[in-house]
Amino acid sequence: MTREVVAAAPVPVPGRAQRVREIAGELRGLRGALIPILHAVQEELGHVAQDDVAVVADVLNLSVAEVHGVVTFYKDFRRAAPGRTTVAVCQAEACRAVGAVELADYARVRVGCGFGETSADGRITLDEVFCFGNCALGPAVQVGSKLHGRVTPARLDALLGEAL
Template sequence: MSPADSPSADRIIGDILELHAHCGVLGQDALLPVLHAIQDRLGFIPPDAVEGLAHSFNLSRAEVHGVITFYHYFKTTPPARCTVQICRAEACQSMGGDALLSHASQALGCGLHEHSHDGGFALEPVYCLGYCATAPAIMINDAVHARVTPARFDTLVAKATANAGEVA
């Protein structure tokens, strides 16, 4: 059973719906605030929640799904333990950013906006981390790393994996 299926996720969503209802009624204008609140609490919008949300807002499942997928901000899968952001802005691209992205995709087994197969890493683009003079730069969770070569990338990912294992 995934965290999304756990009773606690259902309860959290139920509490959020209750909080946004006025006199027990949920106006359709509350859908976006509710989706934001769910993602803030759970890290994503569980696909299993769509039917209940549709019922609560008197919308079709397709309408709720349409809103969730329209906004790239909303995630429908649990967040990865580590997020790797590769700078795609000009200075980093001119210093080997494309090759670094290609290496990262191969090393993690996923492309941009995807998760690695084990769900441990998310690979995302970022546009300038302010480290242009020491490009190419990446960010792993909250830590920025500059002058990242493919070999250094592997070392950083191995450290992040070890750290995530300690926390888990």
């Protein structure tokens, strides 16, 4: 059972549209600029908001539907702000072979949300990743920017305790 955080209607952030326009303007000369621009917006601002889609579309002379389609097609792009801490559980074959499926099930119950969702209290966003390149130390979990290997449910509890 998962709970999804239902956010109120997004409120435009003062200056956000201008910053998105600047990022898009700086990168629009790249070949295939749309995806690098979206990644840069998310990297700096945490997510790609619906209002950002229209700004990027305007700068690149694309339709809003084209940009929206890319944002919603690729799982890498967040459309809402993530929780304070992001916890990603590897679901690649090597990690699955040593308990990642069970660890993921445990993480979903423990955090109270599914992959791609944020806990009701806004503290943790739970994600799945398909390989950190830490295969010899599976199952691998990344908490924030720190990668951990051989994570058990008990160790995940300790890592989550530190994140809260």
